[in-house]
Amino acid sequence: GLEEGAKNQFSTFSNFITTINQKKEGNGNRNSPTQLVIPNIKNGRDLPPLCLDVRQKQRMSMDALAQDVKASFPPEPSLPIRTKTVKDFQDDMEKSKASGDWKAVHNFYSTTFDSFLEINAAFKKDTNSPFNTIEDSGIDAKFVNVVYDALLNTPQDVQKSVLKGIINGLLQEWTGPRTKDDLRAYCILLQNPQFSNTSTYVIYAHLLRQIAALTEADHHFLVHWSKKISQKRFKQVVDRLLQFISLRLFPAKPEEFPPMVKCTWWIPSATKVLALFNAANSLITPPIISYTDFYNSTLDHIDLMEEYHNWQCYGNSHRFSFCQYPFIISIAAKKVIIQRDSEQQMISIARQSLVDKVSRRQKPDMNMLFLNVKVRRTHLVSDSLDELARKKADLKKKLKVTFVGEAGLDMGGLTKEWFLLLIRQIFHPDYGMFTYHKDSQCHWFSSFKCDNYSEFRLVGALMGLAVYNSITLDIRFPPCCYKKLLSPPIVPCDHNTLVGICGVTLDDLFQIMPELAHGLSELLSYEGNVEEDFYSTFQVFQEEFGVIKSYNLKPNGDKIPVTNRNRKEYVQLYVDFLLNKSIYKQFAAFYYGFHSVCASYALLLLRPEEVEILVCGSPELDMSALQRSTQYEGYQKTDLTIRYFWDVVLGFSLDLQKKLLHFATGSDRVPVGGMADLNFKISKSETSTNWLPVAHTCFNQLCLPPYKNKKELKQKLIIGISNAEGFGLE
Numbered sequence: 001g002l003e004e005g006a007k008n009q010f011s012t013f014s015n016f017i018t019t020i021n022q023k024k025e026g027n028g029n030r031n032s033p034t035q036l037v038i039p040n041i042k043n044g045r046d047l048p049p050l051c052l053d054v055r056q057k058q059r060m061s062m063d064a065l066a067q068d069v070k071a072s073f074p075p076e077p078s079l080p081i082r083t084k085t086v087k088d089f090q091d092d093m094e095k096s097k098a099s100g101d102w103k104a105v106h107n108f109y110s111t112t113f114d115s116f117l118e119i120n121a122a123f124k125k126d127t128n129s130p131f132n133t134i135e136d137s138g139i140d141a142k143f144v145n146v147v148y149d150a151l152l153n154t155p156q157d158v159q160k161s162v163l164k165g166i167i168n169g170l171l172q173e174w175t176g177p178r179t180k181d182d183l184r185a186y187c188i189l190l191q192n193p194q195f196s197n198t199s200t201y202v203i204y205a206h207l208l209r210q211i212a213a214l215t216e217a218d219h220h221f222l223v224h225w226s227k228k229i230s231q232k233r234f235k236q237v238v239d240r241l242l243q244f245i246s247l248r249l250f251p252a253k254p255e256e257f258p259p260m261v262k263c264t265w266w267i268p269s270a271t272k273v274l275a276l277f278n279a280a281n282s283l284i285t286p287p288i289i290s291y292t293d294f295y296n297s298t299l300d301h302i303d304l305m306e307e308y309h310n311w312q313c314y315g316n317s318h319r320f321s322f323c324q325y326p327f328i329i330s331i332a333a334k335k336v337i338i339q340r341d342s343e344q345q346m347i348s349i350a351r352q353s354l355v356d357k358v359s360r361r362q363k364p365d366m367n368m369l370f371l372n373v374k375v376r377r378t379h380l381v382s383d384s385l386d387e388l389a390r391k392k393a394d395l396k397k398k399l400k401v402t403f404v405g406e407a408g409l410d411m412g413g414l415t416k417e418w419f420l421l422l423i424r425q426i427f428h429p430d431y432g433m434f435t436y437h438k439d440s441q442c443h444w445f446s447s448f449k450c451d452n453y454s455e456f457r458l459v460g461a462l463m464g465l466a467v468y469n470s471i472t473l474d475i476r477f478p479p480c481c482y483k484k485l486l487s488p489p490i491v492p493c494d495h496n497t498l499v500g501i502c503g504v505t506l507d508d509l510f511q512i513m514p515e516l517a518h519g520l521s522e523l524l525s526y527e528g529n530v531e532e533d534f535y536s537t538f539q540v541f542q543e544e545f546g547v548i549k550s551y552n553l554k555p556n557g558d559k560i561p562v563t564n565r566n567r568k569e570y571v572q573l574y575v576d577f578l579l580n581k582s583i584y585k586q587f588a589a590f591y592y593g594f595h596s597v598c599a600s601y602a603l604l605l606l607r608p609e610e611v612e613i614l615v616c617g618s619p620e621l622d623m624s625a626l627q628r629s630t631q632y633e634g635y636q637k638t639d640l641t642i643r644y645f646w647d648v649v650l651g652f653s654l655d656l657q658k659k660l661l662h663f664a665t666g667s668d669r670v671p672v673g674g675m676a677d678l679n680f681k682i683s684k685s686e687t688s689t690n691w692l693p694v695a696h697t698c699f700n701q702l703c704l705p706p707y708k709n710k711k712e713l714k715q716k717l718i719i720g721i722s723n724a725e726g727f728g729l730e
Helices: 006-010 013-026 042-046 086-099 103-112 116-123 141-151 156-171 180-189 198-212 216-226 231-249 266-282 297-301 304-314 331-359 377-390 413-426 454-468 479-485 506-510 514-525 530-534 567-579 581-598 601-605 608-616 623-629 640-650 654-665 710-722
Strands: 370-375 398-403 434-437 442-445 539-544 547-552 631-633 681-684 694-696 701-704
Touching: 086 103, 086 141, 103 116, 103 141, 103 156, 116 141, 116 156, 116 180, 141 156, 156 180, 156 198, 180 198, 180 216, 198 231, 198 266, 216 266, 231 266, 231 297, 297 331, 304 331, 304 601, 331 454, 331 601, 331 608, 370 377, 377 413, 377 454, 398 413, 413 454, 442 581, 454 581, 454 608, 479 506, 479 581, 479 608, 506 514, 506 567, 514 567, 567 581, 623 640, 640 710, 654 701, 654 710
Parallel strands: 370 398, 631 681, 681 701
Antiparallel strands: 434 442, 539 547, 694 701
16 A cells, blocks of 8 residues: 555545546547546446356357457557666665655656556567567566565655556547557556555546456457466456455445446446456466455445346346356355345245145145155165156255154254265265276266166256255265356257267366376377377277277277377367266266256356355365354353363364264365354253263254263263264154
8 A cells, every 4th residue: 555645645636637637628539438537427338348248158268269369450659768677777766765866766657657658668578579469468577566566665756656647648549449559558557556545546447447448359468468477466456456346335435436326337347357367367277366366255245136136137238247257256155146046946936836726726735835855764865766756846945854764853954964875875886876086086977878867867956956955965076077067057948959068178087087197198298109109099998897898089980090190189089088978978967957956047157166165065174163153052162061072172083073063064064154154053961971962953053961071071972973873853
């Protein structure tokens, strides 16, 4: 931020901007699209749409454009000659600090930022080279960083001169397409640390507006240039944009900004520019910063359902919604949207069932409002399959489970147990549906052919029911599975359309079969003669029930040798065969099962990684966080029994901690909101200390007798959590 008193000095910029505009209007430039008049900005709604409708699967992807976008650009104007180097600038700074005479530094800053041409003259690596490719912006990043790092340590008149210069640059008339020098200037100005201060937000907003209104070809260049920015600077720009959006939504001092009705374009412009950085981040493997660094937690506090409904109703119109830019919405906020959307669907289905009963003059009962599943523990999979197949119309109702012959009432605990036991049985290696890969510690679909894939549909429906009913599952699928599950995110109307097919790479195979992927990687880098040394063809072999079967990767593949020239094609076809084609029927059934429950436009908001978190929760246990958020009934957190309890639990192995979590909550995974979302409670049990602890998984409640010492508590707790299957009634 700026030094004390900066806000007062910058408060005159409103008058300054207005004065400049009045002068321009006097010269006949009343219709300039870049006017910086703060009140009555009339051109806010005239911008091109600042969104791509994710409903049409047109998320920001700059790879869709050619590597070199050819657009007609006017010739670059000749740049002034500026010879100052990083060393010269640093020497000037040291002299100014020592002498207190900032004239040389002031002149440098005021000249450099006075126009886009001057910015290029100072920071372009070679003023005689055009730098017209996406690969090299031509910006001297080191010089830019040094100048910006020093800026906030200069006197206020120096900082003020920079902002005045930026205003001059932004006020220049647009005469046709932007030049590459203009784009370079925008790229440099976005990194200005002064824009962290709210006093500069009016100027910052206009900079963002101009960048947001650039053509797609211009955005293409900015995206590719942005991915070359260092991680530190990249993160700073992203944080600055997020802060700008947050403070415009919830200003600490509303009087600092123009009224919201006068600047409705601020947030859309900032979000569009943020989308460019998100696109740049996605082009790099691994990404520059985590996708979670684009989350804006401030949005958790707005009316998310209004945003969601606006997006559903208006789609790719000029009406802005954050749902058009799902990367900015946190997983916690997306979970809220999905849950509320699910609840509304549940209520709608239940209401329709009630109306149907009444219209047929039948007596309504409470059971019709739920998806009631009755199963025998001894026939768990077959009973579950029959129940879900028989009650397809009820899948979007609230789930209630009954184990035949047991007295437990399902307030949530039986549902959790049903999921856990069913998943455990289906994924057992002896069952044959999924193959467990020890190297990657994950499951993958068995490629064995069969006559009926309904059980794969059951697994998909289970995952859908888990998301729908906010249950976390202990399923270990690789990330590639969730990418396929969103391909496409909405079930196509045409049943002949392929589903669950997505672009896969060797990296995806590494996450499932690392040893095989390593071998294929070795093939790609082999320096000898591939055809003579490997003697392979475009054919693969698989064992199915003891029989070796062969499959061609392309027509007549058994007659096409793998050579140095075609080995990349061979590897790509091999990976596609393993992860797409060989398991197509299995995965298609799984896909339709999931979407039979979870069909919702809300899925368009999710990344594959986010679907995994919603389904499985997080495996990272933080028992200290659980301790901080635990509520007590009959105990105080300072009581001796409670202190014994946490001493024992924090000393448990990870395996025992997971058993405790499963015993008390029905799942050993942490929900999206973290341990605090469990609402874990420890209640005092007035029974004998000879009794074991009891859990009410419906309410995430542990009933703990007042054991006399730590040793006794540890012994009884371990026995209790290690023998925790089945339910009864007290």
